[in-house]
Amino acid sequence: MRTVSFSQPQVQQTMSRDFVCFTTSTEGDPSAGESIRHRPKDPAGPCLRGNGQQNVQTLFLTPAGEIFHAASGYLAPEDLLAELRFAQELFAKLQATPPNQRAGVVTASHRERLEQLQFTADQIDAKGPNLGMGMNLQLVLPNSNNINSFLQGATQAGQGATNPMADPFAPFVRGQILTDQKFCMDQPLLSASKFERDPTPLVGTGKSFFMSNSGGSGGR
Amino acid sequence: MRRVCFIAVLCLSFAWTATLAAADDFLKFKLIRNGQPLEARVVQYDFVEQNVTLVSREGQELVVSISELGTPDKRLIVKALERQLFQKPSRTPEKNPAPNDLAANRMPGGVVGEPLVWHAKFKLAAEQARGGEAVDDDRPIVWFRVLGDLRGLM
Structure with missing residues (x-):
């Protein structure tokens, strides 16, 4: 994400102008996955949206530290821009909402988004932890440089991912999107500190290992 | 199953x-x-x-x-x-491709965005997110949790 998404000028412009950026390391966190370390200038390998959901999470907070949106795993620039737009719109709604109704706005907005992405009511209302958790498909494929172009249907928040013929990875990507939105619906405006103590409602309790096919120069 | x-x-x-x-x-x-x-x-x-x-x-x-x-x-x-x-791309690969680092992410025309400023302390991020007296000036915080160091090995 650092090499590809955070380096994209439109992403940089949007994040600098409309957001305040904050980063923490999950090193030592039992819920964190594992990965081959990369230096800032290591080449980026192909990656699916949502890959490495235990390694990276992008969360959106109010200035009071309440989480109102989350996207776990890798986000390509266009996916990140879509998430930024959604977060901006939802934040504006929250600003205009009385305090006692804000949690409801978060839940309703995420529900509406899932419906727009053609998730069924059964999928949205299913109970249980990490119901939508996509298969942890980490791509370690030599000669797989066509993945990103192939995965156009899986990007942009999964809008094109409803056609499994066009995109056989769509179920995994959509599963991750469902997990992220449901986390926000189930725990609207969860405090960042509480999340930090237990991120498993979002990232699950499994252990993932992330490696891109570009390898890594740092080791872990 | x-x-x-x-x-x-x-x-x-x-x-x-x-x-x-x-x-x-x-x-x-x-x-x-x-x-x-x-x-x-x-x-x-x-x-x-x-x-x-x-x-x-x-x-x-x-x-x-x-x-x-x-x-x-x-x-x-x-x-x-x-x-x-x-399958491999059909066209011949570029002879001397640019390394896929920050320089390789320049937009056509040489436009380069400003590098992002990341806060490491939530308190500082929150202070900046509270824009001023009016609530309308507030900005949301984007929190990037990463295994490793965003500025170094990750």
Whole structure:
């Protein structure tokens, strides 16, 4: 994400102008996955949206530290821009909402988004932890440089991912999107500190290992 | 459960067979049709319905349920999908490609965005997010949690 998404000028412009950026390391966190370390200038390998959901999470907070949106795993620039737009719109709604109704706005907005992405009511209302958790498909494929172009249907928040013929990875990507939105619906405006103590409602309790096919120069 | 198993086979086979070269799109399936093993190519795979559309050498289209196929035939389908999805680009690669680092992410015309400023302390981020007296001036915080160091090894 650092090499590809955070380096994209439109992403940089949007994040600098409309957001305040904050980063923490999950090193030592039992819920964190594992990965081959990369230096800032290591080449980026192909990656699916949502890959490495235990390694990276992008969360959106109010200035009071309440989480109102989350996207776990890798986000390509266009996916990140879509998430930024959604977060901006939802934040504006929250600003205009009385305090006692804000949690409801978060839940309703995420529900509406899932419906727009053609998730069924059964999928949205299913109970249980990490119901939508996509298969942890980490791509370690030599000669797989066509993945990103192939995965156009899986990007942009999964809008094109409803056609499994066009995109056989769509179920995994959509599963991750469902997990992220449901986390926000189930725990609207969860405090960042509480999340930090237990991120498993979002990232699950499994252990993932992330490696891109570009390898890594740092080791872990 | 069957679907999960097949997906697992699919993914593992991607890793195992990723370097296989495609010589011919037609594959010899063990599935018997007209008393002969079927020789066909995969034209579509439906993840939801769990079926695959094959076209035989004679041009006949068949939609076959994955559950009807044995493991060897499933492997052939994985191989066919892998060929379709991960084949090398047909055009000749650039001779001296730019390294895919920050410089390689410049937009056409040489436009480069400003590097992002990341706060390491939430308190400081929150102070900046509170824009001023008016609530309208507030900005949301984007919190990037990462295994490692965003500025170094990650």
